Amino acid sequence: MNLLEVRNLRAAVNGNVILDGINLTVKxxxxxxxxxxxxxxxxxxxxxxxxxEAYAVTGGEVLYKGKDLLSMAPEERAREGMxxxxxxxxxxxxxxxxxxxxxxxxxxxxxxGQEELDAVEFLSLVKAKLKMVDIDQSLLNRPVNEGFSGGExxxxxxFQMAVLEPTLAILDETDSGLDIDALRIVAEGxxxxxAHDKAIVVVTHYQxxxxxxxxxxxxxxxxxxxxxxxxxxxxxxxxxxxxxxxKEENGTVPAGT
Amino acid sequence: MTAHTAxxxxxxxxxxxxxxxxxxxERALNGESRTPLHVLRRDxxxxxxxxxxxxxxxxxxxxxNVAPIARAEFAPVLRYERDxxxxxxxxxxxxxxxxxxxxxxxNGHFAPEFSSIPPLPKGVRVESLGxxxxxxxxxxxxxxxxxxxxxxxxxxxxxxxxxxxxAFIHLEDHAALELPVDLLYIASGRTSPFVSAPRTLVxxxxxxxxxxVERYAGLAQNMYWTNAVTEVFxxxxxxxxxxxxxxxxxxxxxxxxxxxLLAGKSTVTSNAIVLGGAFVRNNVSAVFDGEHAxxxxxxxxxxxxxxxxxxHTAIDHAKPNCASHELYKAILDGASKGVFxxxxxxxxxxxxxxxxxxxxxxxxxxxxxxxxxxxxxxxADDVKCTHGATVGxxxxxxxxYLRSRGVGEADARDLLTFAFASxxxxxxxxxxxxAQLDTMLHARLLQGRVAAEDLxxx
Numbered sequence: 022m023n024l025l026e027v028r029n030l031r032a033a034v035n036g037n038v039i040l041d042g043i044n045l046t047v048k049x050x051x052x053x054x055x056x057x058x059x060x061x062x063x064x065x066x067x068x069x070x071x072x073x074e075a076y077a078v079t080g081g082e083v084l085y086k087g088k089d090l091l092s093m094a095p096e097e098r099a100r101e102g103m104x105x106x107x108x109x110x111x112x113x114x115x116x117x118x119x120x121x122x123x124x125x126x127x128x129x130x131x132x133x134g135q136e137e138l139d140a141v142e143f144l145s146l147v148k149a150k151l152k153m154v155d156i157d158q159s160l161l162n163r164p165v166n167e168g169f170s171g172g173e174x175x176x177x178x179x180f181q182m183a184v185l186e187p188t189l190a191i192l193d194e195t196d197s198g199l200d201i202d203a204l205r206i207v208a209e210g211x212x213x214x215x216a217h218d219k220a221i222v223v224v225t226h227y228q229x230x231x232x233x234x235x236x237x238x239x240x241x242x243x244x245x246x247x248x249x250x251x252x253x254x255x256x257x258x259x260x261x262x263x264x265x266x267x268k269e270e271n272g273t274v275p276a277g278t
Numbered sequence: 279m280t281a282h283t284a285x286x287x288x289x290x291x292x293x294x295x296x297x298x299x300x301x302x303x304e305r306a307l308n309g310e311s312r313t314p315l316h317v318l319r320r321d322x323x324x325x326x327x328x329x330x331x332x333x334x335x336x337x338x339x340x341x342x343n344v345a346p347i348a349r350a351e352f353a354p355v356l357r358y359e360r361d362x363x364x365x366x367x368x369x370x371x372x373x374x375x376x377x378x379x380x381x382x383x384x385n386g387h388f389a390p391e392f393s394s395i396p397p398l399p400k401g402v403r404v405e406s407l408g409x410x411x412x413x414x415x416x417x418x419x420x421x422x423x424x425x426x427x428x429x430x431x432x433x434x435x436x437x438x439x440x441x442x443x444x445a446f447i448h449l450e451d452h453a454a455l456e457l458p459v460d461l462l463y464i465a466s467g468r469t470s471p472f473v474s475a476p477r478t479l480v481x482x483x484x485x486x487x488x489x490x491v492e493r494y495a496g497l498a499q500n501m502y503w504t505n506a507v508t509e510v511f512x513x514x515x516x517x518x519x520x521x522x523x524x525x526x527x528x529x530x531x532x533x534x535x536x537x538x539l540l541a542g543k544s545t546v547t548s549n550a551i552v553l554g555g556a557f558v559r560n561n562v563s564a565v566f567d568g569e570h571a572x573x574x575x576x577x578x579x580x581x582x583x584x585x586x587x588x589x590h591t592a593i594d595h596a597k598p599n600c601a602s603h604e605l606y607k608a609i610l611d612g613a614s615k616g617v618f619x620x621x622x623x624x625x626x627x628x629x630x631x632x633x634x635x636x637x638x639x640x641x642x643x644x645x646x647x648x649x650x651x652x653x654x655x656x657x658a659d660d661v662k663c664t665h666g667a668t669v670g671x672x673x674x675x676x677x678x679y680l681r682s683r684g685v686g687e688a689d690a691r692d693l694l695t696f697a698f699a700s701x702x703x704x705x706x707x708x709x710x711x712x713a714q715l716d717t718m719l720h721a722r723l724l725q726g727r728v729a730a731e732d733l734x735x736x
Contacts, residue, residue: 071682095678096682096684104683111678113697116693124693128684
């Protein structure tokens with residue numbers, strides 16, 4: 022089943038074209054990696070998919086589970102099972118992680134027609150998830166991301182993912198700012214959450230994360246287009262040779278999969 | 279000169295109004311007119327008559343026009359009357375206060391029938407100021423008006439002229455008082471405009487600890503004016519938390535002058551929450567009178583409709599090696615108007631001063647406005663002083679973050695507004711007050727907009 026179909030997607034920020042015709046199909050059970058040099062449009066793609074308003078979609082369409090994703094509000098996308106792990110998780114002073122996650126989970130459950138969880142039920146649910154990403158329970162009572170180290174913030178993103186159990190998770194440079202131990206913990210967490218009916222899109226600058234979260238397909242994003250797609254070996258080639266060779270070969274390689 | 283003449287006429291009328299009320303008071307006092315207290319009252323009235331109410335030409339009152347107070351004929355409440363206040367009213371306002379020493383005042387006068395003062399430990403006095411003035415006038419006189427001078431403050435002058443009752447809390451050196459003191463200043467629902475002059479005098483001796491909550495609450499949508507004065511003295515090593523919660527009625531005027539004097543090594547924390555009142559002006563001042571003392575002033579105003587809330591603070595670093603932390607926030611909706619003025623003085627010899635002031639305002643509507651002015655005057659050179667003021671809407675990135683997790687936009691906005699307020703409320707140590715405030719703010723900020731009329735009383 023196609024979870025996500027991106028067709029000729031174009032987007033601009035302040036009049037500058039960032040995405041210039043993206044085609045991408047993600048099936049249930051797959052892990053996709055989107056790589057590319059700085060400024061190639063990776064984070065813009067992640068942001069457009071999650072519904073960030075700063076980006077103006079100027080063309081194309083996106084189908085998520087067969088529905089028109091771009092007409093959905095960010096919260097609807099989340100309730101339908103999409104999740105964006107932020108490159109820069111946002112600090113929210115005055116709102117505890119616990120309150121935040123409970124509000125999030127209950128809006129999603131309500132949307133699915135499930136009973137909302139009370140505080141006790143919620144706590145027992147999250148306790149197991151905390152272990153998965155090696156997070157201390159005290160983090161629940163701290164304001165969302167406030168005073169967290171870079172690594173804690175990224176782990177908190179994956180913790181949220183574990184609680185919300187999305188169908189399609191987009192990880193936007195989740196590896197940046199992580200040391201090797203934290204990277205391994207985060208990656209193991211992500212792997213545990215992966216299932217045959219779910220998909221993961223990993224946006225990353227470096228190959229190292231892909232040693233732990235092994236992609237089925239690797240896409241190289243350059244100048245707002247997918248310049249090349251391949252298997253996991255493509256990531257290794259990029260690590261070794263950089264991006265310039267793709268630029269040189271570009272035109273001979275079909276975009277998208 | 280027409281305007282000037284009109285103003286003079288107005289001033290003369292105000293003076294005549296309060297002078298005639300004062301004569302009425304003197305008749306009622308019946309023989310007390312030669313006591314030192316009454317001499318003080320008379321002096322204060324003379325000062326008020328000379329000063330008159332400030333106009334917006336006065337820099338301190340530039341953004342707050344008190345003409346409506348001057349225009350209205352508020353009658354001072356000269357004696358205690360129950361005035362229709364019921365036990366249920368008290369319970370509603372003071373719910374969840376638990377094991378506190380509770381003093382209730384109706385229109386500024388002590389109401390023993392609603393109050394509960396358990397047997398107190400040695401060296402501790404918690405009683406009505408009216409009683410203390412009779413039983414121990416010399417002790418009271420050592421502190422009363424020492425901070426709240428009325429020479430250049432018309433509101434304090436008028437409040438002092440009609441000073442009849444209030445709360446007196448006195449802890450001798452090293453005295454221990456475990457229970458918090460809850461002071462409820464209630465305005466009754468009487469329909470003719472009245473003014474009360476609640477007076478709070480708190481003296482914490484050396485190495486004492488004290489928690490005091492002042493609540494100002496209105497019971498109805500009548501027009502009245504609370505003209506409160508509070509003086510808090512922290513002796514060496516004293517630790518005081520002073521909280522105030524103002525939920526006056528929707529047509530109420532509230533002017534508060536609160537003073538803190540900090541001796542060496544003392545710690546004073548003030549949390550001032552303003553939710554009610556049509557017109558509110560609070561002056562909070564703190565003076566360091568010794569070294570190594572620490573003062574924290576926190577404030578939160580939540581206003582909507584046409585509410586006007588003016589918070590003025592002044593911290594005087596008169597001595598070296600003291601620290602002050604100040605966080606004042608406002609959430610303004612509807613066509614409400616906020617004013618913040620934060621003065622910090624660092625005197626020439628006050629080296630090693632550490633002063634931090636933060637003022638943040640959230641404007642929830644296009645019509646709400648704030649005038650904010652930090653005012654730092656620093657005459658010492660080895661000091662750390664910072665200040666910051668922000669005025670704005672909710673952070674779009676925070677709203678998006680919440681929405682990206684499934685929280686609806688309206689809920690996300692309400693939650694962030696609540697969080698903005700919680701930042702101040704969470705600093706209150708008095709657990710029961712904090713919980714009560716959480717509930718109140720929850721109702722006000724998290725469950726949709728409420729009419730201003732519904733906001734006055736919990």
